[in-house]
Amino acid sequence: MPTVSADELRRIGREVYERVGASPEEAEIVAGKLVESNLVGHDSHGVLRMPQYVDGVASGQIVLGATVEVERETAATAVVNGNWGFGHVTAVEAMRIAMEKARQASVGLVTVHRCNHVGRVGAYPPTAAAAGMVGMMANNGHGADLAMPPWGGIGRVLAANCVAMAFPTDRDFPVVLDLTTAVAAGGKVRVVLARGESMPEGWMMDAEGRPTTDPNTFVTEPRGALLPFGGSVGHKGSGLAFVLDILSGALSPAGCSRANSEVTGNALFVQAIRIDAFRPLDAFEAEVGRFIDYVKATTPAPGFDEVLAPGERSHRTREERLKAGVPVEETVWERIVGLARKLGVEV
């Protein structure tokens, strides 16, 4: 498997997007967020998707140079219209607006519509954490991108809505939760498919609602679905997906999950909270640091070497890959090289 430095992947991405007409700022953000996903080990949202956003520009799904527009606002809130620009760019701007509002009003809460796919939702809250704030983001599929049934049902009815939160700490990494309400993201099924493996037991149902471990069920008609997470208490994952759908889809004009949506993308719920409105930032960070130590001191269960805090594994992977480079699967690398050369980008 080729190993490529993060800088080199970023340069290629930047130049690729500039060649298809993105501004330097747009290209920087999209390439940066893709490579950041690889760095933290979420390869399913990494450079593997570089061609997807080139295709999005070609098809007109992604509008180059779109203005991120504040349609309605108060000191603490805003409704943002992404005007179908790059989803990553809209999400970065939405978090920036939420943080700016939090600076003034202690809390900033922004909902977003007409926004293309933002990639990994967990990529945005750490920006707030780095500025001494709590960052949160939730999404739905802008009404589409249906992947799982509600608890007790069959079929693809809800999107695998996500919620992510990040918190500053006095350690060398922030606490980051990045949670999909399905047992796994759809990208995981594609990885299993590509490797010719089976899905774990209890993760999927077929089109008739029967348990299956065959990943083909997810992509071949009549299609099955991933399950909401929770196992025997899957109503919890399902209920969480339901309310995240409302927060992102009904508090914005995008709408909640529905059959036959005419568009796809991400509607967002974005929040930044100024910690020093509640207590001094250093006291907060020290308490979270102490909490991390306490949780990590837990005796490992059979089959585990250690207990990790949310965000810790990603931080380790990032440190490793910054030094050693990002491993990119052969087929993915070939596609990137092909795309780059076609556009006259040196690889």
Add this chain to the structure above:
Amino acid sequence: MPTVSADELRRIGREVYERVGASPEEAEIVAGKLVESNLVGHDSHGVLRMPQYVDGVASGQIVLGATVEVERETAATAVVNGNWGFGHVTAVEAMRIAMEKARQASVGLVTVHRCNHVGRVGAYPPTAAAAGMVGMMANNGHGADLAMPPWGGIGRVLAANCVAMAFPTDRDFPVVLDLTTAVAAGGKVRVVLARGESMPEGWMMDAEGRPTTDPNTFVTEPRGALLPFGGSVGHKGSGLAFVLDILSGALSPAGCSRANSEVTGNALFVQAIRIDAFRPLDAFEAEVGRFIDYVKATTPAPGFDEVLAPGERSHRTREERLKAGVPVEETVWERIVGLARKLGVEV
């Protein structure tokens, strides 16, 4: 099993608390929240706990007539000190403050410390929903009340932290999510114990981290633990518990979960969001109503009769019990009658 009307249970509760020195307002709130839990079918947080809060007053854990104090505030935020009064009273007041702030600033965010047990966290957000707002509440055990391990660990390290959200709809019930991050609340184990039954597979571990279905493991030394919810992806329930601990315990001065906490109670994170800061309330409610219909139209899975929206079952149980009365287990009723008579309350 005796069936008692909600009004009668509320009267008994009110008089019981007044006899031990609570003000009429305190007695009304505590009795009201207990009975409301029975009405919506959460008997583990209902009148079964009536004696617990009498004991709390007797032991000094609950301070009568305590002032709920705003220690620090901005237009949108507050840190509230419950001064160890009745937890239900503190939580009602915290939600009222969050709503008042949301009326002025569009968002109200309140953290709470020195707060006794508030009972069912899902009891409070519906107050915001009834006022055309989104209501949210999360808690930890004020550093104590440890019940479950983090993912990959053994023992009682984290509290079974909860998060609840409520949303107004154009239907006859609000959407209410009320989610414990353990597979079940500790009260569930006590019900299974009392009935001499076994716990479901995959819900508990013993003190050595081995799977068990024996509910005695939860209460007998060396004690086992409930698992974070999620089944094979229990890192999700564990991660959610971790961040809820930070939101309630580190954004307030209460502190996150820890060994040998000197106090127990609930630290809270309380939020109210004014919906019409984002879009007209009727448009929001109509979209959520449409979403409910769409989800309920899902084909039921084998073993299910229908798909329910979050909050729908509680609403149905409430309607039934308002008409037919609240079933109270024989032993619980005997304890309530005994307590009432001892205090000179007519039953």
